[in-house]
Amino acid sequence: MTTESVSGEENIAGIVKIASKILSIGYVCNRCLGRAFAKLLHGITNEERGKIIRDFIALSLDFGVNINVKMENFQEYNFRKIENVEQGKRVCQFCEDIFTYIVPKLGEEAFRKAKAYEFENFLVGTVLNKKLYENDEMLLKISPEYSESIKDEINREIGKSLCEKLDKIVEHKDPQLLILVNLKKLRIELKSKSLYIYGGYRKLVRGIPQTTWYCRRCRGKGCKFCNWKGKMYRSSIQQVIEKPLIKMTGGKRSRFHGSGREDVDVRCLDYRPFIIEIIDPKKRNIDLEKVKNEINRSKYVQVDDLKLATKDEVIKVKEAKNDKVYRAIVTFSKILNNMELEKLSTLKNVKVSQKTPTRVLHRRTDLVRERVVKNVEYRLLGKKRLELIIECDAGTYVKEFIHGDSGRTKPSIAEILQNPVRKIVLDVIGIRK
Ligand SMILES: [Zn+2]
Ligand SMILES: [Zn+2]
Incomplete structure (x- = not known):
């Protein structure tokens, strides 16, 4: 079989062979059976594909075709010839039924957590646990040309429900919010895109560095060497500038990108361009005039010309060669x-x-x-x-x-x-x- 083949060159036995390989492992739900054929027919769900295949295999079995399958896959069918299909509780060998309980529950968690963020677009990603990963590999191996990963299906399920509930769109290239479905830890982890703010700063005092220098012994925790401050200096340009930004955005911390830097004991009385990156911000729409006013109350640092920037501008600012x-x-x-x-x-x-x-x-x-x-x-x-x-x-x-x-x-x-x-x-x- 090749992907180049046109209609008529394949044999129907090809489909039966894939279905049989899957259905002979144990019980497999329609979603997983259909996922093996995910790339065939647009506009229907994997569950619908699975139902079509299962019905067709059931029909063939009742017709008398000899297909190797586990009969627990056909509990709900009334066969003409075959009797005594064993009834009982079944668990899908591939997805372990995560779509009935775990995925919807994680979807709710994603919705709840995402609501705390301000964003226009998002992307869902999935990390599988070991067992689900192995199952996924097995299905991809059985049907390498037509199947998709279970990760695609989880991402789509949760993405779809979030689009509706939050009225946001999915962005593949550069999402503002990344929603990670972590099936190892059975929880949702969110990461929002850094917020970049451009500006110019003046340093009015000697004795503070541009970026925060954490104590090299304790790396910020606080120890005898740094007098329990965790830092080597009383303040820094970065510390003064990040303070109102972290407060207003709910970000975790900052990274400071200056266009060059002056020594600790040197003042900088003209505005030096910089971009401050706020990591994992919850709010993205902030009043930069207010930020500026708060920073400028400091005795150490003054800023001007604050505006939103992009990641690409960081390198430009850092590499600018100004006399x-x-x-x-x-x-x-x-x-x-x-x-x-x-x-x-x-x-x-x-x-x-x-x-x-x-x-x-x-x-x-x-x-x-x-x-x-x-x-x-x-x-x-x-x-x-x-x-x-x-x-x-x-x-x-x-x-x-x-x-x-x-x-x-x-x-x-x-x-x-x-x-x-x-x-x-x-x-x-x-x-x-
Ligand atoms: Zn399944
Ligand atoms: Zn220390």
């Missing part, structure tokens, strides 16, 4: 003199070669990056103090460009001035978009 402008207040070891400072005015569009900074060498590969410093302006603030305005490529290690990192960054301000740097206080003051 940056920094302001640095630098304290040197020796007294600065104007003659030497003149040399800084030559720093226009210079290529700077940077070996991976010593301070991050423990977690990053040691390699050489080349970045362009577009412009440097300076203003003397004291005998040893200088204000620098540095405009450079995205990804420039600015601190290293200032202090030279023991010669690992060349050229550097310290090298040009022949004056070691003692302290740098840094702000991002411009992100060119």
Whole structure:
């Protein structure tokens, strides 16, 4: 048999052979018998297909055709010749009768749980337990060309009832709500698509990281090392921004995707683009103006330009290469003199070669990056103090460009001035978009 065969090339014995293989195993319900022929005839259910096949086999048996079947499959038929078909309680060898009780009950659970979510579309998926999986494999093996998986039937059953009860549509590619029928645990598990919100943030204080750093010893549970806080810093940009969003969406947690990041001790006074991802949100329609106002009550962080985003935009935001402008207040070891400072005015569009900074060498590969410093302006603030305005490529290690990192960054301000740097206080003051 091939799928290319046209009408007339098959023998009716083919259907009888498949039916016999199934009906000789033990009792099989119409739904499972019909599922072996699911791809034949549109517009009828597997149960109807099963009924047609069973009637036909019963008719053939009464006609006197010799077909190998278990007679318990034919309790409800009144045969002409065959007598004493044993009566009694039967359980389907394939689906174990889950469609009579378990599936409808899980359908109700799915409805109850889904009601807690705000969504336009959904998809149902099924995880089989070991026994049902083996049974399913057996049926697919008996009728590889015409059958479908029991998972398709469960998904369809529950999907159909949810469509009606919830007035929502099924979405196969990118559903907002995934409803998982877990037959191993006999329960419904829901997973809603992440909500992505784009915005720009300003960081007004030093001493907090962009993303939440959980304690590396206890991973957030709280221990002696982290003073029972679970976190390494008092707050983070992510923590401030996620707070109203998690509250309003009922989401579980967040993932933060920034367009680059400033160091913990650096402020960011221009708006840096980001996308925050809220995981497993229950509500999807939220008032972003209200979110913004709540965040902006924080002393640490300000946001602007909040809008809904998509997953595809995350990579764009993360990989955007925006030129940056920094302001640095630098304290040197020796007294600065104007003659030497003149040399800084030559720093226009210079290529700077940077070996991976010593301070991050423990977690990053040691390699050489080349970045362009577009412009440097300076203003003397004291005998040893200088204000620098540095405009450079995205990804420039600015601190290293200032202090030279023991010669690992060349050229550097310290090298040009022949004056070691003692302290740098840094702000991002411009992100060119
Ligand atoms: Zn069955
Ligand atoms: Zn800890």
